[in-house]
Amino acid sequence: MLRALRDHGRLGRLCAVLTASAGLLTLQTAPALATPDTAEASGVNAQAPARTPLKDLTDNHVGSAVAASALVNENDYRSVLTEEFSSVTAENAMKWSELEPNRGRYDWSGADAIMDYARQHGKSVRGHTLVWHKQHPGWLNNLSASELRSAVKNHITTVVNRYEGEIRAWDVVNEVFNSDGTRRDSIFQRKLGDGWIADAFRWAHQADPSAKLYINDYNTGWVNDKSNAIYDLVRSLRQQGVPVHGVGFQTHLSIDYSFPGGFQSNLQRFADLGVDVAITEADVRMTLPVTDSKLNTQADYYERLWNACEAVSRCVEFTTWGYTDRHSWVPNTFDGQGAACLFDESLNPKPAYNRINPTA
Ligand code: G3I
Numbered sequence: 001m002l003r004a005l006r007d008h009g010r011l012g013r014l015c016a017v018l019t020a021s022a023g024l025l026t027l028q029t030a031p032a033l034a035t036p037d038t039a040e041a042s043g044v045n046a047q048a049p050a051r052t053p054l055k056d057l058t059d060n061h062v063g064s065a066v067a068a069s070a071l072v073n074e075n076d077y078r079s080v081l082t083e084e085f086s087s088v089t090a091e092n093a094m095k096w097s098e099l100e101p102n103r104g105r106y107d108w109s110g111a112d113a114i115m116d117y118a119r120q121h122g123k124s125v126r127g128h129t130l131v132w133h134k135q136h137p138g139w140l141n142n143l144s145a146s147e148l149r150s151a152v153k154n155h156i157t158t159v160v161n162r163y164e165g166e167i168r169a170w171d172v173v174n175e176v177f178n179s180d181g182t183r184r185d186s187i188f189q190r191k192l193g194d195g196w197i198a199d200a201f202r203w204a205h206q207a208d209p210s211a212k213l214y215i216n217d218y219n220t221g222w223v224n225d226k227s228n229a230i231y232d233l234v235r236s237l238r239q240q241g242v243p244v245h246g247v248g249f250q251t252h253l254s255i256d257y258s259f260p261g262g263f264q265s266n267l268q269r270f271a272d273l274g275v276d277v278a279i280t281e282a283d284v285r286m287t288l289p290v291t292d293s294k295l296n297t298q299a300d301y302y303e304r305l306w307n308a309c310e311a312v313s314r315c316v317e318f319t320t321w322g323y324t325d326r327h328s329w330v331p332n333t334f335d336g337q338g339a340a341c342l343f344d345e346s347l348n349p350k351p352a353y354n355r356i357n358p359t360a
Helices: 002-021 025-029 068-073 075-084 109-121 138-142 145-162 187-192 196-207 225-239 263-271 292-311 351-356
Strands: 061-066 087-090 124-132 169-174 212-217 246-249 252-254 276-287 315-320
Touching: 061 068, 061 075, 061 124, 068 075, 068 109, 087 109, 087 315, 109 124, 124 145, 124 196, 124 276, 145 187, 145 196, 169 196, 187 196, 196 212, 196 225, 212 225, 212 276, 225 263, 263 276, 263 292, 276 292, 292 315, 292 351
Parallel strands: 061 087, 061 315, 087 124, 124 169, 169 212, 212 246, 246 276, 252 276, 276 315
Antiparallel strands: none
16 A cells, blocks of 8 residues: 555645645644654754655665664764664674674673664664674684584574564574575584574574564675575575575665666565565665766666565565765775765765655
């Protein structure tokens, strides 16, 4: 039903104009903007016809990766996030190295700050990520296979239990395949063998039977050896009764490369396996400097991602890996690249935002 609102967004806007002409508008149609955490704090001009926030344009979860520090310390960042997005993913705070830097001693400060924000503002949360070959603590490297197995089980159980019933979906395992479809080398793969992934899902499910459990990866937005390997693994795990409920497509794109061919049909083939699919880390980077034509191409890519998720009924989430160029991993990772997000550093919506939001 809400999907239809994309056009109704236009209707909403029309209503706004009609009411305005009746001199009743701003306060009535802009209640969302009138909350202390939005209008004043983000300096949005309460006189302007209210655009429908992204989160209200669709049934899907509309999310952003967040850093606890920005959430706590930047009012404007927090207010635009609150206005536009219905879901948050911890960019780093829920990763093993951040949560359990020393064996058995947890630092929940970052994760709790994000959970507190979500509770306070009624946001849903995607947990990222329980087991990954990166950002895991060093003390794991010296463990025997049996010690590592119990450490993985203990970590998954402890973290998932803590937020039981509050985290809608977990990236249980992240980036477990190489681009040629073989298993990625990691201490988990090396010491625990192929079965470690199935075990991780079972332990996560035992810890919170209500959470949707995902396998998440990058460069899987089209049919290739890696996406085929994930397809085959998910099918076989489900045939074994392993609780895999969804597949996450990170979707880190660049306008220097063509848009993934068959992106929508690829999402659909996974959905046809009986799982949810989600765009979990979308961004569209460019080689700087920014130009209008690059921003226009970026808008094309974001619009095609958004529309593909809208078109696939089991695509339940559109999450960006950071919503503002002020907080994006891209410049630190790709020299000379950036401007990958929907909002600029000053939190102004970019052409990509206006393209996917017809009320903007
Ligand atoms: O926490 C330490 C801090 O104590 C230290 O002072 C600082 C200086 O080096 O580093 C901080 O750790 C950084 C961490 O982000 C937290 O800010 C790491 O150096 C840095 O490498 C890490 O980068 C993160 C990266 O994952 C790690 O691989 C990015 O912020 C994060 O956006 C990125 O996210 C990944 C997803 O999890 C999985 N998919 C790809 C995506 C992009 O790489």
